Each structure stands twice: as structure tokens, then as C-alpha cells.
Amino acid sequence: MKDWFLLYCKRSEQERAVINLDRQGVECYYPQVNVNKIVRGKRVEISEPLFPSYIFVYFDPEHLSYTTVRSTRGVADFIRQGARPQMVQQELVYGLMMNENCEVHQAKLSSLPIPGECLxxxxxxFKGIEAIYQEADGEKRSFMLINLLGKPVKVSVENEDIVKD
Structure with missing residues (x-):
């Protein structure tokens, strides 16, 4: 019987792992989100993994062994609970699939300030302190550059704590 599991991949090798797992007949899913970034001086919209280095996989352990999946190029290991790989609830994975293209979620991420913007x-x-936006630190936090005692310091703050000038 097929179940969903969570794999941890080697850094920046999710694509390689998905290609190699597909060749073995393993269904793979890793949610992506579109974000606006500045690349070579131009603002572009690119897709990034919602959970960097993680892939959800759907397969039957009776037909394909855990060792075969874990030994696939690009894969580091399963997320485990004890000695056995941890199963993931189908509702969680299908919920992520349904929400991946949700416009509200996309708008929330694209409404972040651009790097270098004063806030x-x-x-x-750090209430009331002026800061320079650096980059996103996950979905709900951002890195800001603030000036403390005459020295610029990089701090991570909640996105809702930011006021645009």
C-alpha cells in the first residue's frame, strides 16, 4: 500500500532527486512558491521551494525498498521517527498541493520590500528603529540591517513588525 514520506535532499539537489526518483516510479512532490527577486540588477519572478531540501514521496515500501529510495542520487535520507521513516498524512500533502497556487499566499510573499529599501x-x-531590508528569512521573518552603536547589525524580525516609509 502506497504512503507519503518526507525525504531530506542534499543541498540544492531537489531537482536531481526528483528526476532520479521519477525514473524509479516514485511519485514526488515539493511545493514551490513564486517570489520576486533582483537578479543581475533586474526584478524577476522565480520559483523557489517552499521547504528547501525536502521532498514528499509517494510509494509502496513493499515493492520498492526504503534503501533504494534513500540511495537515490540527490537524496540524503528519510525524515525518521526512531528507526523507521515517518509517514506523512495524505491530507497534509494534498492540502499543500491545493494551496500551492493560492493567490493570497503569492501576494503575501510578493508584498515584501525590495532589498535596500528603508523601513x-x-x-x-527594535521598535521605532529605522532599518534597511536585506532579504526574506523564511515565510514570516526577514533579515534587516539596523544601526546599533554606530555599527550596522543584521537582525531577523517578524514581517508584521515592518512599516514601509
Whole structure:
């Protein structure tokens, strides 16, 4: 009986792992999100993995062994609970598939400031301090460059703590 499992891949080798797993008949899924980035001085929209280095796989362990899947090029190992690979609930994976192209989620990520933009922090320990946006730090946090005691310091803050000037 087929089940969903979560694999951890070698750094930046998700694509390679998916190609090699597909050749073995393993169904793969890794959610992606479109984000706006500046590449070579131009703003472009690119797809990035929602969970970098992780892939959901759907296969029957009775027909294809865990060792075969784990030994696939690009794969590091299964996410485990004890000695056995941890199964993932189907509802979770199908929910991610349905929400992957959700416009609200896309708009939330694309509304982030551009790197170098001056902002003011509205909450938290750095409330009222002006900062320079550096980059996103996951979905809900961002790296900001603030000036403390005359030295620029890179800090990670919640996205809702940011006020655009």
C-alpha cells in the first residue's frame, strides 16, 4: 500500500532527486512558491521551494525498498521517527498541493520590500528603529540591517513588525 514520506535532499539537489526518483516510479512532490527577486540588477519572478531540501514521496515500501529510495542520487535520507521513516498524512500533502497556487499566499510573499529599501520597525525589541531590508528569512521573518552603536547589525524580525516609509 502506497504512503507519503518526507525525504531530506542534499543541498540544492531537489531537482536531481526528483528526476532520479521519477525514473524509479516514485511519485514526488515539493511545493514551490513564486517570489520576486533582483537578479543581475533586474526584478524577476522565480520559483523557489517552499521547504528547501525536502521532498514528499509517494510509494509502496513493499515493492520498492526504503534503501533504494534513500540511495537515490540527490537524496540524503528519510525524515525518521526512531528507526523507521515517518509517514506523512495524505491530507497534509494534498492540502499543500491545493494551496500551492493560492493567490493570497503569492501576494503575501510578493508584498515584501525590495532589498535596500528603508523601513521602520513597529513592534518588538527594535521598535521605532529605522532599518534597511536585506532579504526574506523564511515565510514570516526577514533579515534587516539596523544601526546599533554606530555599527550596522543584521537582525531577523517578524514581517508584521515592518512599516514601509
Amino acid at each position: 521602520q520597525l513597529k513592534q518588538g525589541q
